Amino acid sequence: xxxxxxxxxxxxxxxxxxxxxxxxxxxxxxxxxxxxxxxxxxxxxxxxxxxxxxxxxxxxxxxxxxxxxxxxxxxxxxxxxxxxxxxxxxxxxxxxxxxxxxxxxxxxxxxxxxxxxxxxxxxxxxxxxxxxxxxxxxxxxxxxxxxxxxxxxxxxxxxxxxxxxxxxxxxxxxxxxxxxxxxxxxxxxxxxxxxxxxxxxxxxxxxxxxxxxxxxxxxxxxxxxxxxxxxxxxxxxxxxxxxxxxxxxxxxxxxxxxx
Amino acid sequence: xxxxxxxxxxxxxxxxxxxxxxxxxxxxxxxxxxxxxxxxxxxxxxxxxxxxxxxxxxxxxxxxxxxxxxxxxxxxxxxxxxxxxxxxxxxxxxxxxxxxxxxxxxxxxxxxxxxxxxxxxxxxxxxxxxxxxxxxxxxxxxxxxxxxxxxxxxxxxxxxxxxxxxxxxxxxxxxxxxxxxxxxxxxxxxxxxxxxxxxxxxxxxxxxxxxxxxxxxxxxxxxxxxxxxxxxxxxxxxxxxxxxxxxxxxxxxxxxxxx
DNA sequence: ATTGTTTGGTTGTCTATACAAGTTGCTATA
DNA sequence: TATAGCAACTTGTATAGACAACCAAACAAT
Numbered sequence: 001x002x003x004x005x006x007x008x009x010x011x012x013x014x015x016x017x018x019x020x021x022x023x024x025x026x027x028x029x030x031x032x033x034x035x036x037x038x039x040x041x042x043x044x045x046x047x048x049x050x051x052x053x054x055x056x057x058x059x060x061x062x063x064x065x066x067x068x069x070x071x072x073x074x075x076x077x078x079x080x081x082x083x084x085x086x087x088x089x090x091x092x093x094x095x096x097x098x099x100x101x102x103x104x105x106x107x108x109x110x111x112x113x114x115x116x117x118x119x120x121x122x123x124x125x126x127x128x129x130x131x132x133x134x135x136x137x138x139x140x141x142x143x144x145x146x147x148x149x150x151x152x153x154x155x156x157x158x159x160x161x162x163x164x165x166x167x168x169x170x171x172x173x174x175x176x177x178x179x180x181x182x183x184x185x186x187x188x189x190x191x192x193x194x195x196x197x198x199x200x201x202x203x204x205x206x207x208x209x210x211x212x213x214x215x216x217x218x219x220x221x222x223x224x225x226x227x228x229x230x231x232x233x234x235x236x237x238x239x240x241x242x243x244x245x246x247x248x249x250x251x252x253x254x255x256x257x258x259x
Numbered sequence: 260x261x262x263x264x265x266x267x268x269x270x271x272x273x274x275x276x277x278x279x280x281x282x283x284x285x286x287x288x289x290x291x292x293x294x295x296x297x298x299x300x301x302x303x304x305x306x307x308x309x310x311x312x313x314x315x316x317x318x319x320x321x322x323x324x325x326x327x328x329x330x331x332x333x334x335x336x337x338x339x340x341x342x343x344x345x346x347x348x349x350x351x352x353x354x355x356x357x358x359x360x361x362x363x364x365x366x367x368x369x370x371x372x373x374x375x376x377x378x379x380x381x382x383x384x385x386x387x388x389x390x391x392x393x394x395x396x397x398x399x400x401x402x403x404x405x406x407x408x409x410x411x412x413x414x415x416x417x418x419x420x421x422x423x424x425x426x427x428x429x430x431x432x433x434x435x436x437x438x439x440x441x442x443x444x445x446x447x448x449x450x451x452x453x454x455x456x457x458x459x460x461x462x463x464x465x466x467x468x469x470x471x472x473x474x475x476x477x478x479x480x481x482x483x484x485x486x487x488x489x490x491x492x493x494x495x496x497x498x499x500x501x502x503x504x505x506x507x508x509x510x511x512x513x514x515x516x517x518x
Numbered sequence: 519a520t521t522g523t524t525t526g527g528t529t530g531t532c533t534a535t536a537c538a539a540g541t542t543g544c545t546a547t548a
Numbered sequence: 549t550a551t552a553g554c555a556a557c558t559t560g561t562a563t564a565g566a567c568a569a570c571c572a573a574a575c576a577a578t
Contacts, residue, residue, distance in 0.1 A: 010532075047535095068542085185466065188446070205446035230445045235443065294527080307562065326530065329528060
């Protein structure tokens with residue numbers, strides 16, 4: 001039984017061929033895809049190899065298998081996504097939209113008591129309060145009211161915050177590394193200021209995101225309340241559903257939470 | 260060579276066991292994971308079965324394999340725990356609130372074209388349409404309009420869906436295992452039906468969550484559009500902020516997305 | 519000491535076979 | 549005519565064995 005594993009494995013070559021065929025439309029959308037045994041014959045390889053190739057196509061959303069019935073070509077690819085938080089700037093760039101921002105306010109202030117509480121600040125620590133309106137292709141999309149810890153924000157304070165991602169500036173010009181963010185999402189309706197800044201009607205539904213960002217050593221870097229135009233931007237999250245209850249580490253799950 | 264494929268396949272059981280061990284910390288982070296042959300011995304199954312189980316762990320980011328060297332436990336199980344999708348019932352239980360539901364509608368229907376498309380259904384496949392209002396301590400909190408794939412939902416169709424978590428019923432009474440969910444969150448304002456069912460004023464801001472749940476072999480189990488009272492429930496997500504750009508598999512990220 | 523070579527481990531690929539589980543349609547029977 | 553059951557297909561799971569590709573460390577030769 002001579003088997004030589006080539007540089008590019010067979011199953012991958014077959015995958016590529018099949019993918020090309022699917023893209024070319026050799027099988028209509030929703031149509032039947034050749035069965036394992038058929039493919040075994042046409043490619044003269046073992047069934048395992050075929051299944052390896054088909055599995056790739058399934059993982060990428062091109063095919064769906066149904067036991068007993070067959071394999072079928074899907075209609076359209078579903079978008080995967082990681083749950084990495086990327087900045088608005090990068091996000092817009094990915095969609096080919098030019099991001100910009102307009103700074104409405106920027107000053108160093110003594111934090112209000114509620115802000116001090118949520119950011120866990122001690123007595124003398126000051127914050128930078130920034131209000132920005134963010135645009136995608138000149139259209140106002142987001143109002144951003146954020147508070148940054150002064151000591152960490154200082155190095156980039158005088159940089160161009162209208163055309164750059166704050167995250168990126170922090171990453172490139174300081175040694176601060178961000179840990180993780182906790183975000184809460186609520187729904188509100190546009191009031192006076194929102195409708196004016198976003199140029200929308202009063203009463204339009206909006207998404208309010210309250211965001212806490214910590215550094216990798218646990219201190220709060222930013223707290224912000226961002227208001228999003230819901231007709232233009234939606235949030236997508238990806239979660240792992242119910243498996244079983246092994247509260248291995250007893251971490252509190254709170255996908256949703258009461259007020 | 261007698262082989263009986265059990266209701267829950269061996270490779271999946273092994274996967275669950277190994278996952279539990281990893282979560283429990285039996286192998287230190289970054290440490291060596293047992294080799295295929297070792298696992299073959301301890302579980303007394305064939306290598307193919309082991310590799311199937313390990314592949315699942317790799318796909319979910321718990322392990323990394325390196326040819327010639329070995330298999331290793333990854334460092335951060337990024338949020339994997341905290342973003343587990345739990346059902347409403349469990350959630351309420353955690354907060355000491357008694358959850359219940361009222362079924363407004365439940366019937367088997369031919370899916371509408373748009374539903375068929377988003378769920379990627381083939382011609383004859385039917386769905387179960389369920390509309391529920393979910394209560395926490397007798398107070399209406401959520402309207403849930405979901406479509407379940409009939410073939411998978413059938414086993415629990417006649418069970419008590421008013422006092423039980425559907426996820427839990429599925430897990431306990433069927434062999435279906437859920438893979439992951441993609442959720443989109445938007446803001447809307449209450450219309451006639453929402454205000455009536457949730458007993459709130461017209462125009463109240465609400466959260467609309469569109470949710471796609473797949474099984475672990477990629478078929479869609481559920482599509483639902485849930486409306487949440489935003490004054491009582493908010494969504495919390497946890498994300499990893501800006502690090503650096505390694506686009507793991509070149510998949511398009513869309514944390515947020517334009518319409 | 520440095521450079522090859524071997525050796526034994528690892529993961530990666532591939533084959534061949536077998537049976538389980540689910541779907542569909544045909545057929546014999548009541 | 550209806551239906552129960554069989555047969556032939558599909559995908560899903562599992563085994564056993566073989567060899568390739570790669571790695572690291574021990575060993576041998578220069």
